[in-house]
Amino acid sequence: MKTLRTMLITLGALLIAAHPLVVHAEDITLLNVSYDPTRELYQEFNAAFAKHWQKEKGQTVVVKQSHGGSGKQSRAVIDGLEADVVTLALAYDIDAISEKAKLIPANWQSRLPQNSSPYTSTIVFLVRKGNPKGIKDWEDLVKPGVAIIPANPKTSGAARWAYLSAWGYALKKYDNDETKAKDFIGRFYANVPVFDTGARGATTTFIERGIGDVLVGWENEAYLALKEFGAGKFEIITPSISILAEPTVTLVDKVAKKKGTQPVAQAYLEYLYSEEGQDIAGKHFYRPRSEAALAKYANQFSKVSLFTIDEIAGGWQKAQQRHFADGGVFDEIYKPK
Amino acid sequence: MRKSWLFGGVLVFTSITLGLAARAHAEEGGPSQKSLEQRFDELDQEIRILKRKRELDQEAAENAKKATPIVKYSKSQFSLESADGSNFIRFRGIVQADHRLYFDGANDIRNRSDQRAGDLDVNGFHDAGDSWLIRRARLDIETTLFGKYDFRITTDFAQGTASVAYAYLDARFDPAFKIRAGKFKSFVSLERLQGASDIKLIERSYVANALLPNRDLGIAAHGDLAFFQGRLDYAFGLVNGVSDGGDISTGTEFDGRKEFTGWLFATPFVNDTSVLSGLGFGAAATYTDASGERNLNFTDTTPADATRNGLPSYRTDGQNTFFRYSSAAVADGARIRVSPQAYYYIGSLGILAEYARVIQDVSLTTGGSPPAGGAGSNTSFIPNTGKALRHQAWHVTVSYLLTGETASFKGVKPSQNFDFGKGWGAWEVVGRYSEITLDEDTFKDPTGTSFTGAYANLSESAQRARSMTLGVNWYLNQNLRAAVNYSETRFDGGAGDGVAPINAAGTNVADRPDERAVLTRLQFAF
Structure with missing residues (x-):
């Protein structure tokens, strides 16, 4: 008994000594691991959600962001x-x-509406003012002498969407003749002078380093570049058809459960579908899912005929195996210069 | 006027001629203004592309560097480290190959019942045998995670079987506040806290080896604080508690109670450049209150296993046992240790001094099975036999580096490695005086009137040992060291008349023969 008392006193003393190290229990910290071009979107959304959560639950939420390919x-x-x-x-x-x-x-993708994709985007072209090379559609990107700047599909999500957009265009143009589609894709990547590993890097190459005639990438990234660097320098060209890109979101169950953040993390994702969340997405040039937000931002997006990944590649798993895995179509057609 | 008309006409003619010539040249395939601009643009793009590719290559190299573990192999360590330095695993090791040479007279405990090596001589001793031995053969694995959580496990293979020398976690929340848990050196003896590869003589003194604890199991808060111009190291621990000089080998403590340890050590001028910069001083203490009840279980074990009754045995510099308690004695009550300690290093000179005093409550028991085995009878305390015994020890160790290196509490770095004709490594001479004195009451019965029925037998165990040790260390390089020590120890008590048992008056007690030993060591540590 005496020993137990002694141990409790010692433990108490250690806890008192360690008190300053204990984090304030009421603050909740979430980590959102995202891809390159969503920095600005989530900066605004995180602040909006924190305000919403404070109002609803009276708790302070700090959402940390991590971005990369x-x-x-x-x-x-x-x-x-x-x-x-x-x-x-x-x-x-x-x-x-x-x-x-x-x-x-x-089954993570079935847990939230719209296949857990609260906003969409597509692939467009950003050209220099006056469109000196006369780029109008995918066909123009494979012409000799045109330098195009997509990111590397081996490392970048945006680049895979861009690849599949070009692939989808070629399949439609050549009546699903894959040999011709491969040839088209081969000529497409033969016109790439520099390969960046991520979408944000490709934007830097095109805009800040002044390389290439066309940036092939996210629609939201193109609009953001236009907004930041001035419409007087660049133009957005929307091709005749492109892919419906569906960035997806989900809770990381085991981590959230371990950290005790599951309810707030789930609410965070659900808030992306709220009117405010959808409005913020539209404001940052993502295509919102909600009718109201889509209508509000309809004028900022050009009309484009969109096809899905299922239509042209049978979904992501098949697309990955067929095109981007080692020895896939991309490895076949692309030879580094 | 006419001249000016003439000049104008020539100019127009020349211009027309040159223009026609340029046009004719262009039509013949020469570069037009437009194609020159185009060529310029193309070259500009090529330059930009090359620059960007270089930029991307550099980024890729930087990223690869961030993710690539660093492998370090140097004379002091072999380690794998994450690129940011926050995680690493380090491998270290030490091997000490010793030889012990004894001159006549170096003995084990007199009149031992288990004759381990040969017959006893006429005085009840057998001479200690010369031997080669592996004193330490340790592999040390140290890991750091997230830059602040250290884990260390050290396995010692020297005894022929693997044993865990260290296994602890150190959480470094702040330099001023760290928590260590597991099996580690108790923060008590200064000489003990000095690494096994750094101690100046082959064996530690009576203070560290005999009275103060070695490694124990438990938890300790420790750290260092600003103090004057230097720092104050502190440690407070709660451990199982081991007997004097003890090294806990299992998770079982003697009676379920814990031992408190406290240690303060100041180096107030360590950041100065004055002559006091190498001065450090402090004090340590331990306290436990051990009921002897559970120790009764261990009193019928062999005498060689003397520490299992909660009490220690003590050994000389030559590692021969010169004192052990009676098998009827058990630790029963409080055990308090105090130890003031200091060191001073200046230039090539180093001095380390330490004193220790232990107050050990003991009682006598009766019964139990006889040493030879058999049924025996229940063990029980003999009433009114409790006594607080006071033992003390001290030492002063002086070292001097003949080759001019700077002395320190840590190891020696030779200014030049040994290489025939090029360098002789570092040479160091060391001297130590160390003594231990046991309470006189230890050797008398509880009433203090008879030498029989005592807590220890004065004709078998010495009451005092005084050792003078001289040594030479040769550091061939930072990893390799050769050492030779000569040690001479004199005793009070510890022997008798032939093999006769001690009498009640203690008139047939003699001094145990002097021990003279030459200890040598070849040490490799990395």
Whole structure:
């Protein structure tokens, strides 16, 4: 008994000594691991959600952000980066977290509306003022002498969407003749002078370093560049058809459960579908899902005929195996210069 | 006027001629203004592309560097480290190959019942045997995670079987506040806290080896604080508690109670450049209150296993046992240790001094199974036999580096490594006086009137040992060291008349023969 008392006193003394090290229990910190171009979107959304949560629950939420190439971010989570939520460029990267790290159930995509994709985007072209090379559609990007700047599809989510957009265009143009589509894609990537690993890097190459005639990338990134660097320098060209890009989001169940942040992390993702969340998405040039927000921002987006990944590649798993895995179509057609 | 018309006409003619010539040249395939601009743009793009590629290559190299573990292999360590330095694993090791040479007279405890090596001589001793031995063979694995959580496990293979020398976690929340838990050196003896590869003589003194605790299991808060121009190291621990000089080998403590340890050590001028910069002083203490009830279980074990009754045995510099308690004695009550300690290093000179006093409550028991085994009878305390015994020890160790290196509490770095004709490594001479004195009451019965029925037998165990040790260390390099020590120890008590048992008056007690030993060591540590 005396020993027990002694141990309790010692433990108490140690706890008192360690008191300053204890984090204020009422603050909640979430980590959102996302891809490159969503920095600005989530800066505004995080502030809006924190305000909403404070009002609803009286708790302070701080959402930390981590950005990088979508595939790279996925690997970081698999390797132990403790994300409460992931908001990545493509579902395949979240599937990888589910399969390799078992942090997320396999049916994650059915847990939120619209296949867990609260906003969409597509692939467009950004050209220099006056469109000196006369770029109008995908066909123009494979002409000799045209330098195009997409990111590397091996490392970038946006680049995979861009690749599949070009592939989808070629399939439609050549009546699903894959040989001709491969030839088209081969000529497309033969016109790439520099390969960046991520979408934000490709934007830097095109805009800040002044390289190439066309930036092939996210629609939201193109509009953001136009807004930041001035419409007088660049123009957006919307091709005749492009892909419906669906960035996806999900809770990282095991991490959130361990950290005790599951309810707030889930609410965070659901808030992306709220009117405020949708409005913020539209404001940052993502295509909102809600009719009201879509209508509000309709004028900022050009009309484009969109096809889905299922239509042209049978979904992400098949697309990955067929095109981007080692020995896939991309490895076949692309030879580094 | 006519001249000006003439000049104008020539100019127009020349211009027309040159223009026609340029046009004719362009039509013949020469570069037009437009194609020159185009070529310029193309070259500009090529330069930009090359620059960007270089930029991307550099970024890729930087990123690869951030993610690439660093492998370090140097004379002091082999480690794998994450690029940001916050995680690493380090491998270290030490091997000490010793030889012990004894001159006539170096003995084990007199009249031992288990004759371990040969017959006893006429005085009840057998001479200690010369031997080669591996004193330490340790592999040390140290890991740091997130820059602040250290884990260390050290396995010692020297005894022929693997044993865990250290296994602890150190959480470094702040330099001023760290928590260590597991098996570690108790923060008590200064000489003990000095690394096994750094101690100046082959064996530690009576203070560290005999009276103060070695490694124990438990938890300790420790750290260092600003103090004058230097710092104050502190440590407060709660451990199982081991007997004097003890090294806990299992998770079982003697009676379920814990021992408190406290240690303060100041180096107030360590950041100065004055002559006091190498001065450090402090004090340590331990306290436990051990009921002897559970120790009764261990009193019928062999005499060689003397520490299992909660009481220690003590050994000489030559590692021969010169004192052990009676098998009827058990630790029963409080045990308090105090130890003032200091060191001073200046230039090549180093001095380390330490004193220790232990107050050990003991009682006598009766019964139990006889040493040879058998049923025996229940063990019980003999009433009114409790006594607080006061033992003390001290030492002063002086070292001097003949080759001019700077002395310190840590190891020696030779200014030049040994290489025939090029360098002789570092040479150091060391001297130590160390003595231990046991309470006179230890050797008398509880009433203090008879030498029989005592807590220890004065004709078998010495009451005092005084050792003078001289040594030479040769540091061939930072990793390799050769050492030779000569040690001479004199005793009070510890022997008798032939093999006759001690009489009640203690008139047939003699001094144990002097121990003279030469200890040598070849040490490799990395």
